[in-house]
Amino acid sequence: MMRFPKNQGRWVVIEGRGTGQPTDLTDVRSANLAVVLRHVRTHTPCSRADIAAHTGLNKATVSSLVTELLDRRLLRETGPAGNRIGRPASLLTLQGRPFAAVGIEVGADHLAAVAVDLTGERVLSWRRAFPGLGASAGRAESAVAALAGRVAAKLTADRRRILGLTVAVPGAVTAEGAVRFAPHLGWSDLDLRPALTRVLRHPDYEIAVENDADLAAVAEHRSGPQAGAPDLIVLLGGAGVGAGVIAGGRLVRGDRGLAGQVGHLQLDPAGPLCRCGRHGCLEAYAGLPALVRAALPDTLADGPITDYAPELDRMVAQAGAGDPVAMRALAEAGRRLGHAVSVLSDLLDPRAIVLGGTFAALAPWLLPAVEAEMKGRALVSAADSSTADGQVRASTLEPGAVAAGGAALALERLESGYLPGK
Amino acid sequence: MMRFPKNQGRWVVIEGRGTGQPTDLTDVRSANLAVVLRHVRTHTPCSRADIAAHTGLNKATVSSLVTELLDRRLLRETGPAGNRIGRPASLLTLQGRPFAAVGIEVGADHLAAVAVDLTGERVLSWRRAFPGLGASAGRAESAVAALAGRVAAKLTADRRRILGLTVAVPGAVTAEGAVRFAPHLGWSDLDLRPALTRVLRHPDYEIAVENDADLAAVAEHRSGPQAGAPDLIVLLGGAGVGAGVIAGGRLVRGDRGLAGQVGHLQLDPAGPLCRCGRHGCLEAYAGLPALVRAALPDTLADGPITDYAPELDRMVAQAGAGDPVAMRALAEAGRRLGHAVSVLSDLLDPRAIVLGGTFAALAPWLLPAVEAEMKGRALVSAADSSTADGQVRASTLEPGAVAAGGAALALERLESGYLPGK
Numbered sequence: 001m002m003r004f005p006k007n008q009g010r011w012v013v014i015e016g017r018g019t020g021q022p023t024d025l026t027d028v029r030s031a032n033l034a035v036v037l038r039h040v041r042t043h044t045p046c047s048r049a050d051i052a053a054h055t056g057l058n059k060a061t062v063s064s065l066v067t068e069l070l071d072r073r074l075l076r077e078t079g080p081a082g083n084r085i086g087r088p089a090s091l092l093t094l095q096g097r098p099f100a101a102v103g104i105e106v107g108a109d110h111l112a113a114v115a116v117d118l119t120g121e122r123v124l125s126w127r128r129a130f131p132g133l134g135a136s137a138g139r140a141e142s143a144v145a146a147l148a149g150r151v152a153a154k155l156t157a158d159r160r161r162i163l164g165l166t167v168a169v170p171g172a173v174t175a176e177g178a179v180r181f182a183p184h185l186g187w188s189d190l191d192l193r194p195a196l197t198r199v200l201r202h203p204d205y206e207i208a209v210e211n212d213a214d215l216a217a218v219a220e221h222r223s224g225p226q227a228g229a230p231d232l233i234v235l236l237g238g239a240g241v242g243a244g245v246i247a248g249g250r251l252v253r254g255d256r257g258l259a260g261q262v263g264h265l266q267l268d269p270a271g272p273l274c275r276c277g278r279h280g281c282l283e284a285y286a287g288l289p290a291l292v293r294a295a296l297p298d299t300l301a302d303g304p305i306t307d308y309a310p311e312l313d314r315m316v317a318q319a320g321a322g323d324p325v326a327m328r329a330l331a332e333a334g335r336r337l338g339h340a341v342s343v344l345s346d347l348l349d350p351r352a353i354v355l356g357g358t359f360a361a362l363a364p365w366l367l368p369a370v371e372a373e374m375k376g377r378a379l380v381s382a383a384d385s386s387t388a389d390g391q392v393r394a395s396t397l398e399p400g401a402v403a404a405g406g407a408a409l410a411l412e413r414l415e416s417g418y419l420p421g422k
Numbered sequence: 423m424m425r426f427p428k429n430q431g432r433w434v435v436i437e438g439r440g441t442g443q444p445t446d447l448t449d450v451r452s453a454n455l456a457v458v459l460r461h462v463r464t465h466t467p468c469s470r471a472d473i474a475a476h477t478g479l480n481k482a483t484v485s486s487l488v489t490e491l492l493d494r495r496l497l498r499e500t501g502p503a504g505n506r507i508g509r510p511a512s513l514l515t516l517q518g519r520p521f522a523a524v525g526i527e528v529g530a531d532h533l534a535a536v537a538v539d540l541t542g543e544r545v546l547s548w549r550r551a552f553p554g555l556g557a558s559a560g561r562a563e564s565a566v567a568a569l570a571g572r573v574a575a576k577l578t579a580d581r582r583r584i585l586g587l588t589v590a591v592p593g594a595v596t597a598e599g600a601v602r603f604a605p606h607l608g609w610s611d612l613d614l615r616p617a618l619t620r621v622l623r624h625p626d627y628e629i630a631v632e633n634d635a636d637l638a639a640v641a642e643h644r645s646g647p648q649a650g651a652p653d654l655i656v657l658l659g660g661a662g663v664g665a666g667v668i669a670g671g672r673l674v675r676g677d678r679g680l681a682g683q684v685g686h687l688q689l690d691p692a693g694p695l696c697r698c699g700r701h702g703c704l705e706a707y708a709g710l711p712a713l714v715r716a717a718l719p720d721t722l723a724d725g726p727i728t729d730y731a732p733e734l735d736r737m738v739a740q741a742g743a744g745d746p747v748a749m750r751a752l753a754e755a756g757r758r759l760g761h762a763v764s765v766l767s768d769l770l771d772p773r774a775i776v777l778g779g780t781f782a783a784l785a786p787w788l789l790p791a792v793e794a795e796m797k798g799r800a801l802v803s804a805a806d807s808s809t810a811d812g813q814v815r816a817s818t819l820e821p822g823a824v825a826a827g828g829a830a831l832a833l834e835r836l837e838s839g840y841l842p843g844k
Contacts, residue, residue, distance in 0.1 A: 028450055231677040243769065247674045247681075254669070254771020255653040261768040266761075268691050278799075339688075346683040347665065347769065349676020377700075 029065075030417040032057060036065045037074060037094075038415045041119075042228070045078050045091035066092060072419065073098045074118065094119045099420070100160040102151055103406020105168045105212060106144060108132040108184045108239040109307045113151045114403035117160070118411065120223055124154060125400055131306065132185040140185070141192065145199035152203070162205040163420060164410025167192065168212040168402045170238055175257040177209035183275070184239035208409065212236060213260050214251055215405030216356045217244025219397055222408040229351040233344050234395070235262065235337070236402070237359035239288050239308065247348060263287065267339050285336035288358055291315065294329035312358055319365045330365035337366060338373025341392050345374070356395040357402070363394030451487075452839040454479060458487045459496060459516075460837045463541075464650070467500050467513035488514060494841065495520045496540065516541045521842070522582040524573055525828020527590045527634060528566060530554045530606045530661040531729045535573050536825035539582070540833065542645055546576060547822055553728065554607040562607070563614065567621035574625070584627040585842060586832025589614065590634040590824045592660055597679040599631035605697070606661035630831065634658060635682050636673055637827030638778045639666025641819055644830040646776065653772040656817070657684070657763065658824070659781035661710050661730065669770060685709065689761050707758035710780055713737065716751035734780055741787045752787035759788060760795025763814050767796070778817040779824070785816030 039051050052062045069075040076095040096117040102124075105112040109132060115124035130143055148165055155162055169192070171182025177193025179185075193209045200207065213236040221232055230249040236242045243262040245252040252259050263283040264276050271280020272290070284290055292299055292311045295318065305311060318326035341353050355363055355370070370392055395401055414420075461473050474484045491497040498517040518539040524546075527534040531554060537546035552565055570587055577584055591614070593604025599615025601607075615631045622629065635658040643654055652671040658664045665684040667674040674681050685705040686698050693702020694712070706712055714721055714733045717740065727733060740748035763775050777785055777792070792814055817823055836842075 229677070231681075245769075247669055247676070248672055250670055250672070252669045252674070252770065255651070255773040256771055258771040259653075259669075259769065261771075264768065265765060267688075270692060343687060343765070344769075346686065347667075347681065347766075348674065349678055349681040349683075351677040 027417075030419065032061065033065055033069060033419060034415045034417040036062065036069060040075060040092050041094055041415070044119075045093045047089035047091055049089055051092075074414070074419070096121060098159070098161055099163050100124075100155045100158075101163045101407040101410035102148070102155070102165040103168060103215065103403035103408070103410075104144060104148055104151070104165070105215075105400075105403040105406070106130070106132065106140075106185065107170065109309065111143065111147050112400055112403045113147055114400050114407050115151060115155055115160075116404065116407045116411070118414075120408070120411070122400075122404070123158070123160070124151060125403075126151070127400075129307070133306070135185075137187065137190050140187065140190070141195045141199065144192070145196050148196065148200060152200070161420065162203070164206040164208065164413060165196075165200075165203075166208045166210055166215065166406030166409045167196065168210055168215045168406050170212045170240060170242065172258045172261065173209050173211050175253070177207075179209065180256075180258065206410065206413070208406075210406065210409065211242060211244070211257075211260060212238075212402045213242030213244035213356075214253070215244065215409060216354075216395070216397075216402050217246050217405070218251065218409050218412065219401045219405030220354050220356075220395065221246050222405075222412070224354065224395065224397055225393075226352045226354075231348065231350040233348060233350045233353045234356045235341065235344070235353060235359060237286060237288070237355065237357040237362075241283050241286055241340075243344065245344075245348060245350075247350075262340060262344070265340055265343065267336055282336065282340045286333045286340075286359075288312070291329065291333055291358070291362070294332065295319070295326040297325065308358075312361055316361055319362070327365060330362055331369040333362075334366035334369025335373045338370040338392075339377065341370060342374050342377035345391065351391075353392045354395050355392065356398065360395040360398045360401075367392070367394060449839075452841065454483065455487055455491060455841060456837045456839040458484065458491060462497060462514050463516055463837070466541075467515045469511035469513055471511055473514075496836070496841070518543060520581070520583055521585050522546075522577045522580075523585045523829040523832035524570070524577070524587040525590065525637065525825040525830070525832075526566060526570055526573070526587070527637075527822075527825040527828070528552070528554065528562075528607065529592065531731065533565065533569050534822055534825045535569055536822050536829050537573060537577055537582075538826065538829045538833070540836075542830070542833070544822075544826070545580070545582070546573060547825075548573070549822075551729070555728065557607075559609065559612050562609065562612070563617045563621065566614070567618050570618065570622060574622070583842065584625070586628040586630065586835060587618075587622075587625075588630045588632055588637065588828030588831045589618065590632055590637045590828050592634045592662060592664065594680045594683065595631050595633050597675070599629075601631065602678075602680065628832065628835070630828075632828065632831065633664060633666070633679075633682060634660075634824045635664030635666035635778075636675070637666065637831060638776075638817070638824050639668050639827070640673065640831050640834065641823045641827030642776050642778075642817065643668050644834070645826075646817065646819055647815075648774045648776075651773040653770065655766050655770060655772045655775045656778045657759070657766070657775060657781060659708060659710070659777065659779040659784075663705050663708055663762075665766065667766075667770060667772075669772075684762060684766070687762055687765065689758055704758065704762045708755045708762075708781075710734070713751065713755055713780070713784070716754065717741070717748040719747065730780075734783055738783055741784070749787060752784055753791040755784075756788035756791025757795045760792040760814075761799065763792060764796050764799035767813065773813075775814045776817050777814065778820065782817040782820040782823075789814070789816060 048062050052059045073095050075092050077090045078093050080090055096119045099118050100115045102115045111128050111130040113126045117123050169179050169182050172180040179187050179190040179192050181188040196207050216234040216236045232246045234244040241263040243260040264281040266280050268280035272284045274281040274284035288308050295315050457477055470484050474481045495517050497514050499512045500515050502512050518541045521540050522537045524537045533550050533552040535548045539545050591601050591604050594602040596602055601609050601612040601614050603610040618629050638656040638658045654668045656666040663685040665682040686703040688702050690702035694706045696703040696706035710730050717737050
């Protein structure tokens with residue numbers, strides 16, 4: 001087994017070679033086991049010869065690695081490949097059955113849980129209402145832990161071994177898994193990871209707490225249409241707006257784990273007042289409360305909104321029916337979103353920027369305005385307009401993408417060389 | 423030797439472990455040689471036992487690795503460590519003498535060349551005037567190549583072997599070393615790296631072309647006060663403004679190598695007209711032409727500025743003498759710079775943001791306004807003001823930091839496992 005990194009509470013999306021750490025022979029074997037696992041996942045089904053040809057590992061090494069992975073029940077054989085001369089090569093695929101990884105999303109108005117098997121197939125998908133903003137720290141911890149406990153019990157009853165659990169929070173999460181602040185949940189300085197570990201009685205799987213937009217980015221990087229693209233950004237819409245940034249194949253976390261705060265990017269100092277006290281922040285144009293105010297002005301009479309799902313459905317229905325107020329509001333939000341997308345694009349030059357969460361649901365009305373605004377702004381598109389097309393798109397992973405990203409993060413660990421003990 | 427990455431024209435600042443590629447025994451040895459080199463550089467002088475204790479490599483392995491590095495003349499012994507009982511351990515340090523790495527900076531009005539030895543010590547530092555904006559593509563290539571050739575001849579005459587040459591350009595540079603656009607030089611789509619390789623007659627060292635702010639970030643990451651900090655940003659002032667971003671110990675390049683474009687970050691749509699046709703871009707407040715216009719209004723009468731160095735000197739002199747116009751102009755620029763710094767800070771959560779280039783020279787008048795503006799803006803500082811202090815500072819590496827960063831990038835290659843052939 002490879003050494004664990006110092007910070008065990010966070011998992012890293014890794015690609016490419018790093019050489020900053022000394023390496024020994026067990027590391028080499030772990031690294032190569034991970035390379036084989038990754039190859040089988042991305043080229044399933046494939047033969048031992050295919051693996052050797054693509055990875056550059058020699059055939060005897062591949063054979064030995066595959067034997068170990070079969071033995072660990074991470075791979076399985078699917079029978080011989082047809083149409084070959086000589087002894088038929090048996091094909092390999094990931095062993096879905098015995099393992100599962102779990103992601104739990106904490107939203108302003110709901111909790112969602114997704115479990116996937118090793119192949120990424122969903123084996124469980126639950127959703128329940130949750131008064132995020134109303135819940136005290138203690139109640140929030142209990143609610144998340146209770147859901148995690150029920151998911152774990154269900155998976156265990158199904159005779160699956162849990163590889164890891166990741167909780168997604170719409171806020172700033174430190175490297176230690178503490179929620180520094182999550183304004184739309186009313187949380188600050190909540191030591192969520194240690195609390196969950198305690199309440200779940202120190203399970204033998206890893207528990208992590210991560211920012212929701214970061215996990216949306218992991219989900220896109222693992223299974224979206226641009227899976228594997230080294231540079232990818234997700235703009236996740238909800239009560240607030242967050243960004244998940246993958247650069248050079250790795251999640252950008254920042255020094256304190258607080259990267260990706262884009263909600264208070266000020267687009268116009270003369271713009272509408274934002275909750276933060278300044279004017280013209282992205283959130284003041286494209287956060288759900290702002291969208292509801294502009295697109296469904298009659299809703300204001302009903303008092304403060306605690307459950308956004310019905311309002312989002314109404315917005316989609318109104319815009320779909322061609323309601324001019326809703327359409328105008330979404331076009332204006334899209335224009336502002338396009339401005340923010342241009343800023344991210346100039347700074348980080350991603351291959352794609354994916355609109356997730358509420359933005360994905362509203363994409364048919366937001367995207368044309370986003371694209372028009374970008375065309376006028378992007379510096380690179382000015383020099384070469386051909387590259388700007390298709391750079392922004394709506395997520396096709398919704399719903400549950402954030403929770404699925406949490407589960408995917410636990411799977412990524414395998415391909416970073418952290419195999420479960422036998 | 424480790425395999426070269428597919429793209430040989432770009433070097434990567436690497437830290438931490440990556441496992442996306444298969445590994446074999448020669449890779450392991452290269453990786454471990456690099457680990458020893460890095461340890462000696464950051465803990466010089468040190469003994470074999472120190473290296474073993476700190477890296478986790480066993481003593482016999484360290485001994486063998488050190489013997490090879492002595493043999494390759496990358497390390498040397500400095501004599502026994504004092505105050506020890508038993509056989510005195512000999513101490514190791516980097517062998518400065520036989521190697522050199524070169525960086526060349528192309529500025530709007532000058533070329534600068536810096537060569538460093540293996541220890542990072544400057545062995546050459548040249549500067550000459552260069553009409554960047556006036557030079558045609560052919561003349562620009564010839565001028566850079568001529569300077570590179572003279573530097574190489576000098577180093578060869580000094581019996582130094584060149585490890586690599588990096589050319590820094592204030593513009594967008596592709597992964598292949600082509601300058602996509604560099605508006606302040608009047609360049610676009612200039613295939614600089616292939617041209618230099620040709621003119622320098624395919625030398626046995628690597629030639630790279632990089633964005634200047636990226637190299638300023640490499641320089642800070644390697645030898646600034648926050649050296650080694652995994653998350654670091656440099657805002658490089660000049661005719662334009664660029665950002666060099668290091669995240670998770672690696673330079674963020676983006677999908678096409680165009681990351682770090684911050685000059686046209688729009689801070690206020692109602693702000694002054696920018697060259698790009700929009701209003702209120704960072705460059706329209708803090709680029710040198712804007713600074714000169716605001717701080718030295720009488721200069722305008724002299725016609726367009728082609729050489730900024732005297733104007734910068736005058737600005738420093740005026741502000742230093744307490745001239746109210748200059749001080750007010752710099753405070754306003756600092757305020758806008760603080761706004762941009764806040765945006766970068768929220769998005770990328772770096773440990774430090776370093777002001778380089780002209781901003782470093784003007785820091786005494788810019789920084790107070792930058793810090794005041796940040797204090798009012800940064801989200802994280804709102805939650806915990808203690809972390810915001812000292813987050814922004816002026817570079818102490820000036821002048822020549824960009825060229826030195828180019829040289830440092832060539833040295834980084836060694837610590838990524840690419841040792842020079844014997």
